Amino acid sequence: MSDQEFEPKILGFFCNWCTYAGADLAGVSRLQYPSNIRVIRVMCSGTVSPHHVLKAFQKGADGVLIGGCHIGDCHYLRGNYMTIKRVRFLQDLLKFTGFEPGRLHLEWISAAEGPKFAQTVRDFTEKIRKMGPARLKSARAA
Amino acid sequence: MDKLRAKVRTLLSEGQVAGYLGYLIKDSHPLPHLFTPENLEEVDQAVVAPDNARYPLDKLLIPLAERYPEAAFAIQVRGCDERGLNELYKWGQLDPEKVVPVGVACTQEQADYCECPGPWASVVDYGEKCQPVAKSLRVEQVATLAEEDAFQEWLGAFKRCIKCYGCRDVCPMCFCKDCSLEHEDLMSTGQLPPDSIFQLVRAIHMAGRCIDCGLCEETCPAGIPLRVLYKKANALVKDLFDYETGSPTAGPSPWKMLGEEATLETKPM
Numbered sequence: 001m002s003d004q005e006f007e008p009k010i011l012g013f014f015c016n017w018c019t020y021a022g023a024d025l026a027g028v029s030r031l032q033y034p035s036n037i038r039v040i041r042v043m044c045s046g047t048v049s050p051h052h053v054l055k056a057f058q059k060g061a062d063g064v065l066i067g068g069c070h071i072g073d074c075h076y077l078r079g080n081y082m083t084i085k086r087v088r089f090l091q092d093l094l095k096f097t098g099f100e101p102g103r104l105h106l107e108w109i110s111a112a113e114g115p116k117f118a119q120t121v122r123d124f125t126e127k128i129r130k131m132g133p134a135r136l137k138s139a140r141a142a
Numbered sequence: 143m144d145k146l147r148a149k150v151r152t153l154l155s156e157g158q159v160a161g162y163l164g165y166l167i168k169d170s171h172p173l174p175h176l177f178t179p180e181n182l183e184e185v186d187q188a189v190v191a192p193d194n195a196r197y198p199l200d201k202l203l204i205p206l207a208e209r210y211p212e213a214a215f216a217i218q219v220r221g222c223d224e225r226g227l228n229e230l231y232k233w234g235q236l237d238p239e240k241v242v243p244v245g246v247a248c249t250q251e252q253a254d255y256c257e258c259p260g261p262w263a264s265v266v267d268y269g270e271k272c273q274p275v276a277k278s279l280r281v282e283q284v285a286t287l288a289e290e291d292a293f294q295e296w297l298g299a300f301k302r303c304i305k306c307y308g309c310r311d312v313c314p315m316c317f318c319k320d321c322s323l324e325h326e327d328l329m330s331t332g333q334l335p336p337d338s339i340f341q342l343v344r345a346i347h348m349a350g351r352c353i354d355c356g357l358c359e360e361t362c363p364a365g366i367p368l369r370v371l372y373k374k375a376n377a378l379v380k381d382l383f384d385y386e387t388g389s390p391t392a393g394p395s396p397w398k399m400l401g402e403e404a405t406l407e408t409k410p411m
Binding site: 055095108123139 | 284285289290291293294296297322330337338339343345346349375379381383396400401403404407411
């Protein structure tokens with residue numbers, strides 16, 4: 001597959017109260033963003049286990065985007081404290097093992113930040129497009 | 143050995159503990175053994191297992207403690223075993239009031255082999271304290287690799303996995319009743335090599351929990367450098383959360399509490 005044809009597959013885990021609502025706002029505001037992202041709505045970004053992220057990569061995701069409420073805005077008060085811990089740890093572990101930490105991104109996006117949502121998805125999709133297919137996927141195909 | 147045996151004999155004969163979990167030479171093999179007051183004469187044969195013969199005594203203590211919740215037990219511990227006890231207390235698997243450590247200091251040879259930062263227990267009933275090894279050269283060596291090379295290195299190792307679950311089964315810190323490595327929605331079944339993420343999932347669970355006893359790596363029939371992975375996972379936990387795994391004074395595990403404030407920030411894209 002040449003780089004021009006490469007369409008990244010991106011999985012999004014968005015919290016019900018902020019980022020998912022932000023995605024809704026982007027939608028009703030008719031903001032354009034790439035359709036490469038498949039969204040899973042979760043009640044809190046703190047419920048996203050590192051397992052889910054790793055499983056996504058195993059299943060062939062080129063990127064994983066986690067969206068949660070800004071610190072202090074969590075519907076469950078401090079659920080996103082756990083999100084940031086897990087993501088930062090996992091990114092560093094992926095770096096050590098060469099599993100491309102850049103393919104995992106965490107962004108705090110509130111329900112009012114429709115434009116930020118659309119921009120984040122655009123930026124992340126472009127970043128992953130430039131990175132090319134995930135190393136893990138290529139290794140498995142070989 | 144006399145000092146250790148005398149301590150054990152006192153503990154047992156005075157009824158301070160219901161049993162002592164240690165080692166006995168049987169048919170010229172050092173094997174884990176539960177010494178009891180009923181068979182006090184066996185204590186004369188109690189030994190400290192030689193360096194390369196080690197068993198997850200902490201793990202054997204968990205079902206014992208579960209079965210006899212009122213009883214206290216003494217247990218032979220090296221530095222790593224004691225770190226394990228400290229973590230198991232935190233995770234509610236053992237009651238510190240019911241455990242009496244009988245401490246062993248490892249030899250320099252063993253400490254060097256393990257790259258162990260704390261090769262002795264808080265009480266030393268056998269052996270002499272040696273020089274701890276502060277830095278793991280094995281981890282540093284992998285850390286110098288370029289990402290692509292590191293990936294190939296690890297993937298090559300992960301592909302050798304025969305999914306025997308030996309690393310998990312021998313691990314004194316693996317106490318869960320349901321294991322996510324066997325969860326069919328999270329891990330593919332019926333194929334070898336297993337999912338490439340198999341060892342990473344385990345590494346996540348070991349972060350802030352691995353006491354660096356090294357039994358996983360010694361057990362692994364495929365020679366996967368698991369210890370390097372878990373040493374790094376623990377080092378990351380230390381860097382990110384300032385949590386010293388296995389230390390009695392480290393407070394609760396960062397994975398067990400949300401914390402009073404979020405000290406970390408998201409990485410830029």
